[in-house]
Amino acid sequence: MKLGIIGCGAIGSDVAKAAETIDEIEKIYLFDIDKKAEQNLCKIIKIAEIKPVLDYLDKIDVVFEAASQQAVREYASSILNAHKDIIIMSVGCLFEDKFRIELEKIAKKKHCKIYLPSGAVCGIDGILSASVDIIDEVTLVTTKSPKSLGKSVNKRTVVFEGSARDAVKMYPRNINVAANLSIAGVGLDKTKVEIVADPVATRISHKILAHGKFGRLRAEVENMPNPNNPESSYMASLSAIATLKRIVNPIQLGA
Ligand SMILES: NC(=O)c1ccc[n+]([C@@H]2O[C@H](COP(=O)([O-])OP(=O)(O)OC[C@H]3O[C@@H](n4cnc5c(N)ncnc54)[C@H](O)[C@@H]3O)[C@@H](O)[C@H]2O)c1
Known part of the structure; x- marks a missing residue:
C-alpha cells in the first residue's frame, strides 16, 4: 500500500514512523506547507519522499490528513475524485453540512472511503x-x-x-x-x-x-499531551495508527 501524508507535525510524524513499520506499507509521500517540517520528517523515514499532494494522487492508495481544516477543504475532493481513500484528523471541518455531504457524494460515486479515526475520545x-x-x-x-x-x-x-x-x-x-x-x-x-x-x-x-x-x-x-504538540492528545496519534492498521487488517473489530 502507498500512503500520502498531509501535515508533518505531531500526529503526521507519529503516523509516518508507525507506517514505516507496517509490512503492507511500501511507500510514503509527505507534504507540508512548512518545508522544514517536511524535510525533517523525510530525513528519518527511509521509505518517504516529499511530493505535492496533487502530484502523487495517481501513485497512492490512501491519504492521511493531519494538517488543518483548511487542508481538508483544499484536498479532500481531489483525493476522492481520484478514487483514493482519505483518513481525516481535522474532523471539525465537517461541521459544514454542504461540504460534508458533497464529500460523501463523491466518495459514494467513486467507491472510496472517508475514514474518521475516533481520535482523542473513547466511547x-x-x-x-x-x-x-x-x-x-x-x-x-x-x-x-x-x-x-x-x-x-x-x-x-x-x-x-x-x-x-x-x-x-x-x-x-x-x-x-x-x-x-x-x-x-x-x-x-x-x-x-x-x-x-x-x-x-x-x-x-x-x-x-x-x-x-x-x-x-x-x-x-x-x-497525555503529545510530546511534540501539547494541544494534541497522544491518543489521537494512536487512534490514527490503529485506523491505518485496521485498513490493512483482515479482521475488522468494532461497530
Ligand atoms: N480527531 C482528533 O481527535 C484530533 C486530535 C488532535 C488533533 N487533531 C487535528 O489534527 C490536525 C493535526 O494536529 P497536530 O497535533 O499534528 O498539529 P501540528 O500543528 O503538530 O501539525 C500540523 C502540521 O500541518 C501543517 N499544515 C497546516 N496546514 C496545512 C496545509 N494546508 N497543507 C499542508 N500542511 C499543513 C503544519 O505546517 C504542521 O506542520 C489538526 O487539525 C488538529 O486539530 C484531531
Whole structure:
C-alpha cells in the first residue's frame, strides 16, 4: 500500500514512523506547507519522499490528513475524485453540512472511503451502536489547560457551553472530538458540548455521557499531551495508527 501524508507535525510524524513499520506499507509521500517540517520528517523515514499532494494522487492508495481544516477543504475532493481513500484528523471541518455531504457524494460515486479515526475520545463505538435506535441525549465535557484553549483564567472555568456545531466553529483545533461524536450519534446540533479551562489540568480529559433506548453510557479518558504538540492528545496519534492498521487488517473489530 502507498500512503500520502498531509501535515508533518505531531500526529503526521507519529503516523509516518508507525507506517514505516507496517509490512503492507511500501511507500510514503509527505507534504507540508512548512518545508522544514517536511524535510525533517523525510530525513528519518527511509521509505518517504516529499511530493505535492496533487502530484502523487495517481501513485497512492490512501491519504492521511493531519494538517488543518483548511487542508481538508483544499484536498479532500481531489483525493476522492481520484478514487483514493482519505483518513481525516481535522474532523471539525465537517461541521459544514454542504461540504460534508458533497464529500460523501463523491466518495459514494467513486467507491472510496472517508475514514474518521475516533481520535482523542473513547466511547465512539458505543455511540455508533446506540445510534441504530433512539439516543435521547449525548453530552461531551472536555477539560484542558487554559493555555491550550487560548485562555488566561486562574480557576476552573466553563469557557463554552452549547452545540457541537458551535464548539468546532469556535475551537477549530481543540474540539475535533465533538465532530466525531456528533457524526457517530445525534448530529452536530443535538450533541451538547461543555469546554472547561482548568489551570491545574495536566491531562486532556474527554467525558461522554449519553442515554437512550440502549441504556446509559459514560466514557471518560484522561489523555497525555503529545510530546511534540501539547494541544494534541497522544491518543489521537494512536487512534490514527490503529485506523491505518485496521485498513490493512483482515479482521475488522468494532461497530
Ligand atoms: N480527531 C482528533 O481527535 C484530533 C486530535 C488532535 C488533533 N487533531 C487535528 O489534527 C490536525 C493535526 O494536529 P497536530 O497535533 O499534528 O498539529 P501540528 O500543528 O503538530 O501539525 C500540523 C502540521 O500541518 C501543517 N499544515 C497546516 N496546514 C496545512 C496545509 N494546508 N497543507 C499542508 N500542511 C499543513 C503544519 O505546517 C504542521 O506542520 C489538526 O487539525 C488538529 O486539530 C484531531
